[in-house]
Amino acid sequence: MKKHVLTFVVAAMLIVSCSVSKDARAKRNLLSGTWTLNDISYENASGNFKSVIFNDADDICFEGSEWYFRDNNSTGRYTIAPSTLCNGGDxxxxxxxxxREENYTSQLQFKxxxxxxxxxxxxxxxxxxxxxxxxxxxxxxxxxxxxGKVVNVVYSFTKKS
Structure with a gap:
C-alpha cells in the first residue's frame, strides 16, 4: 500500500512540475492567431544595420511577414513574401x-x-x-x-485575427 501511495505522490509531483503556469497559458492564448511583423529595429546602437534573422533571411525580408501561432498543438508558421532580395514562402x-525564473520574463521559443x-x-x-x-x-x-557590444533586436507585431 505504501508503495502505491509513494508512486502516486511521485507521479503527481511530475505532473505539477511539468505543467504550464497560468501566466504562460495566458500568453499562449494571446499569441494564438495571425500576426504581422511590422518593424525590426535595433536598441542600444547607432548606425545602419543589416542582419540575417533566424539563420534564414535579411531583416528587410521579415518586415511585413505573417506569423501564425496555433495554440492547440503548438505549431505555426511564418511567411515571407517573395522578392528579388528574399526567398519567400512558408x-x-x-x-x-x-x-524564466531568474528575471521573471517570459520568452517565446520556437524551432x-x-x-x-x-x-x-x-x-x-x-x-x-x-x-x-x-x-x-x-x-x-x-x-x-x-x-563586442550587446544590441537588442526589437520585433514589433500587430495582430490580424
Whole structure:
C-alpha cells in the first residue's frame, strides 16, 4: 500500500512540475492567431544595420511577414513574401512560451519543422523575450553582439485575427 501511495505522490509531483503556469497559458492564448511583423529595429546602437534573422533571411525580408501561432498543438508558421532580395514562402515552426525564473520574463521559443511537424533544425531553436503582449500588439526582443557590444533586436507585431 505504501508503495502505491509513494508512486502516486511521485507521479503527481511530475505532473505539477511539468505543467504550464497560468501566466504562460495566458500568453499562449494571446499569441494564438495571425500576426504581422511590422518593424525590426535595433536598441542600444547607432548606425545602419543589416542582419540575417533566424539563420534564414535579411531583416528587410521579415518586415511585413505573417506569423501564425496555433495554440492547440503548438505549431505555426511564418511567411515571407517573395522578392528579388528574399526567398519567400512558408517556414513551419513548433513554439512554446517559457517562463524564466531568474528575471521573471517570459520568452517565446520556437524551432523550425517541416510540413509533417518533423524537426529540421537538429534540435536548435530560438528564444525571444516577450517585452509586450496584448490582444492587438506584441513586442519581442533578442540580444545580438556587434563589435563586442550587446544590441537588442526589437520585433514589433500587430495582430490580424
Amino acid at each position: 517556414r513551419y515552426i513548433r513554439w512554446s512560451v517559457v517562463e 523550425l519543422i517541416d510540413e509533417k511537424n518533423k524537426d529540421i533544425s537538429g534540435g536548435l531553436g530560438y528564444r525571444l523575450n516577450i517585452s509586450n503582449l496584448t490582444e492587438n500588439e506584441m513586442t519581442l526582443k533578442s540580444n545580438a553582439t556587434v563589435d
